[in-house]
Amino acid sequence: MEYMHENVKPFFLPGDEHAVLLTHGFTGSTAHMRPLGDYLHAQGFTVRGILLPGHGTSLRDMRSASWQQWLDAEMTAVRELKEKYKYVSVAGLSMGGCLSLIAAEQTDVTACVSISAPMKTQQKFTWAAPIAALFMPEMMWKNGAVNEKTRLMPEYNIGYAGMPTARVADLNHLMKQARKNLYSITCPLLSVQSHADETISADSADIIQQGAASPIKRMVWLEDVPHVCTISKEMEHIGREMADFLRKAQNG
Numbered sequence: 335m336e337y338m339h340e341n342v343k344p345f346f347l348p349g350d351e352h353a354v355l356l357t358h359g360f361t362g363s364t365a366h367m368r369p370l371g372d373y374l375h376a377q378g379f380t381v382r383g384i385l386l387p388g389h390g391t392s393l394r395d396m397r398s399a400s401w402q403q404w405l406d407a408e409m410t411a412v413r414e415l416k417e418k419y420k421y422v423s424v425a426g427l428s429m430g431g432c433l434s435l436i437a438a439e440q441t442d443v444t445a446c447v448s449i450s451a452p453m454k455t456q457q458k459f460t461w462a463a464p465i466a467a468l469f470m471p472e473m474m475w476k477n478g479a480v481n482e483k484t485r486l487m488p489e490y491n492i493g494y495a496g497m498p499t500a501r502v503a504d505l506n507h508l509m510k511q512a513r514k515n516l517y518s519i520t521c522p523l524l525s526v527q528s529h530a531d532e533t534i535s536a537d538s539a540d541i542i543q544q545g546a547a548s549p550i551k552r553m554v555w556l557e558d559v560p561h562v563c564t565i566s567k568e569m570e571h572i573g574r575e576m577a578d579f580l581r582k583a584q585n586g
Contacts, residue, residue: 352420423580486566
């Protein structure tokens with residue numbers, strides 16, 4: 335496989351008996367999760383970062399990917415970790431957060447962490463994506479000015495410059511599936527979201543927390559960082575909160 339950058343390759347960092355699966359988001363890459371993975375590994379955790387099908391290579395590859403493939407990659411990784419480790423937790427960014435929620439809905443995990451996970455988005459055109467795809471196979475992101483307060487780590491800010499329009503329907507499917515079955519989540523649940531998130535609905539984390547049946551739930555709100563907060567100035571803050579939460583979940 336020809337990767338678009340060395341930092342988007344899947345990674346595995348062996349540590350103790352608590353394994354954490356990290357999953358990136360829609361059009362993103364494993365690079366968005368690597369600094370967080372390194373931080374958690376330094377805290378003693380075993381960490382695995384997966385690259386979802388169609389990501390990290392070329393937009394052409396993503397055109398033929400699907401939500402079924404992304405969910406299968408998530409669930410396969412969870413099963414593989416559960417075969418080897420006593421404790422297995424799932425954590426994901428954006429669409430990866432939806433996949434983590436679905437994994438927590440469908441299988442027994444130690445804890446679940448949703449980071450910038452959308453229950454709705456701020457984009458109004460998503461319902462028309464299947465029709466738009468007939469005329470515009472790919473849509474490129476707008477390049478806005480980067481605020482110094484929200485600057486991302488450049489060596490890890492690696493993802494596609496756009497998206498295959500037809501795949502928006504797959505993203506929508508996963509959001510709906512995750513939201514529909516939140517009541518099935520009973521493991522400890524941590525939700526992280528930024529007040530400055532420009533991509534997802536402002537009430538996404540609230541919906542997740544209120545919908546889950548977990549007896550142990552915690553919310554962490556961030557300030558002045560964008561959607562991909564895992565490679566922002568708040569990365570270590572997220573890492574500290576996660577490490578503490580995961581240890582407590584492990585110890586009951």
